[in-house]
Amino acid sequence: MNVLVIGMGYVGTTTGLVLCEQGHKVIGLDIDKNKINSLNEGKLYFYEKGLDELLITHLNRENISFTTESMDAIQGSDIIFICVGTPKNEDGKADLKYVREVAMLIGRYINNYKIIVIKSTVPVGTAETVTNIIMENNRDHIPFDVVSNPEFLREGNALSDAKNPDRIVIGSSNMEAAKMVSELFTNMTAPIVMTTSKTAELVKYASNSFLALKISFINELSTLCDRMNIDIDEISLGMGLDHRIGPYFLKAGLGYGGSCFPKDVDALITTSKDYGVNLSILEQVVSINESKPLYFIEKVARTLGELKNKRIAVLGLAFKSGTDDTRESPSLRIIEYLLNAQSIVRVHDPVVTSSMKEVEQFTNVIDTVREVDAVLICTDWEEYKQLDWNKVKEVVKQPFVFDGRNILNKDELKKVGIQYHGIGKP
Numbered sequence: 001m002n003v004l005v006i007g008m009g010y011v012g013t014t015t016g017l018v019l020c021e022q023g024h025k026v027i028g029l030d031i032d033k034n035k036i037n038s039l040n041e042g043k044l045y046f047y048e049k050g051l052d053e054l055l056i057t058h059l060n061r062e063n064i065s066f067t068t069e070s071m072d073a074i075q076g077s078d079i080i081f082i083c084v085g086t087p088k089n090e091d092g093k094a095d096l097k098y099v100r101e102v103a104m105l106i107g108r109y110i111n112n113y114k115i116i117v118i119k120s121t122v123p124v125g126t127a128e129t130v131t132n133i134i135m136e137n138n139r140d141h142i143p144f145d146v147v148s149n150p151e152f153l154r155e156g157n158a159l160s161d162a163k164n165p166d167r168i169v170i171g172s173s174n175m176e177a178a179k180m181v182s183e184l185f186t187n188m189t190a191p192i193v194m195t196t197s198k199t200a201e202l203v204k205y206a207s208n209s210f211l212a213l214k215i216s217f218i219n220e221l222s223t224l225c226d227r228m229n230i231d232i233d234e235i236s237l238g239m240g241l242d243h244r245i246g247p248y249f250l251k252a253g254l255g256y257g258g259s260c261f262p263k264d265v266d267a268l269i270t271t272s273k274d275y276g277v278n279l280s281i282l283e284q285v286v287s288i289n290e291s292k293p294l295y296f297i298e299k300v301a302r303t304l305g306e307l308k309n310k311r312i313a314v315l316g317l318a319f320k321s322g323t324d325d326t327r328e329s330p331s332l333r334i335i336e337y338l339l340n341a342q343s344i345v346r347v348h349d350p351v352v353t354s355s356m357k358e359v360e361q362f363t364n365v366i367d368t369v370r371e372v373d374a375v376l377i378c379t380d381w382e383e384y385k386q387l388d389w390n391k392v393k394e395v396v397k398q399p400f401v402f403d404g405r406n407i408l409n410k411d412e413l414k415k416v417g418i419q420y421h422g423i424g425k426p
Ligand code: UGA
Pocket: 121, 151, 152, 153, 154, 155, 156, 208, 211, 215, 248, 249, 250, 251, 252, 253, 254, 255, 256, 257, 258, 259, 260, 261, 319, 320
């Protein structure tokens, strides 16, 4: 099959490369020339482990190429995946601007039967919208089908998630087209859910919102644990062993960030209101999430007192480990609070370079923590778990560590004379 993937973000790039692995010829299309040049040179312009090797492999085998020329790319394909971004609009809904533009181009250039697969996270009813836009622009009435196939991969785990999904959800009004899309994934063992487009679209929002709900639940409970002197990680362990609950997404911390959960939960809340339904449970999820960075800062202030002129090391800028994405990162909110309180902020991240002028960034952790009054762990990078805490203790001004991700061993830190503060930790 000749597959075209439109939108070379981490979902589009990963989808394209995984389709190459399944034996298809893939073209990646994007309007951003810099992204396309970089990908054609075998360089990922974002950080995602394992993907760069795969990119070089499939470029060398001529299984994939990248272009900005939409007409040739559309006309040379049998199946088109739409993977463009759907950022948050001012009203909280997903902005379909890029999806619409792509649908218009497909309608204009379509030259023979094609299946258009929507992978972008889109509001319920978008498959219908895309169908209508293609029809309006498709002067010769060339037949086509639209299929919804939401993506469930995580940044930082993109490749393994895309190759080993828990499930594949395919929605369409034409089961033949849905079946053809399912055949693209025959090498995968995941169960396939065949359904309508609307259902497939809602499954994606429901899944992200439920995961966000799990995180907010455990984060809210961690506040209670703080008061009751109980370890939240042990609560998560005890709960997670129940198969009905499961151990995942029960890690207390600074709240969820990234380009997906905050946007998708908001979008589901707003969309549900359009249907006269108030998903108040999700409003609570959002409000708990938004309270976490400040809760963390208050913890720091309780120990340090006045934050003004205190030197604080913030370890981690990315919204989670394994990515260079800082969108909606709790770390940035924490830095903002610290700067407002007139602290002196020193930052470190293994892959993110900060563009903030008000903070000083260091390339190694020991330089970052030199002479600081407190060390704040804001991203769960492996590097921070492996730190030499004896060395840290030697160079800091005050031995206070605030672990916003509960990744450190309190007893180890205590042994070297560091006072440890976690989230929901006795
Ligand atoms: C999320 C979903 O997990 C994917 O299934 C989905 O495909 C993707 O959104 C998307 O819609 O594109 P992602 O945003 O990459 O993936 O990252 P996650 O690993 O889900 O983490 C989201 C946030 O939750 C991070 O800030 C993470 O630190 C936080 N988190 C996660 C917790 O605070 N606790 C946990 O137990 C798990």
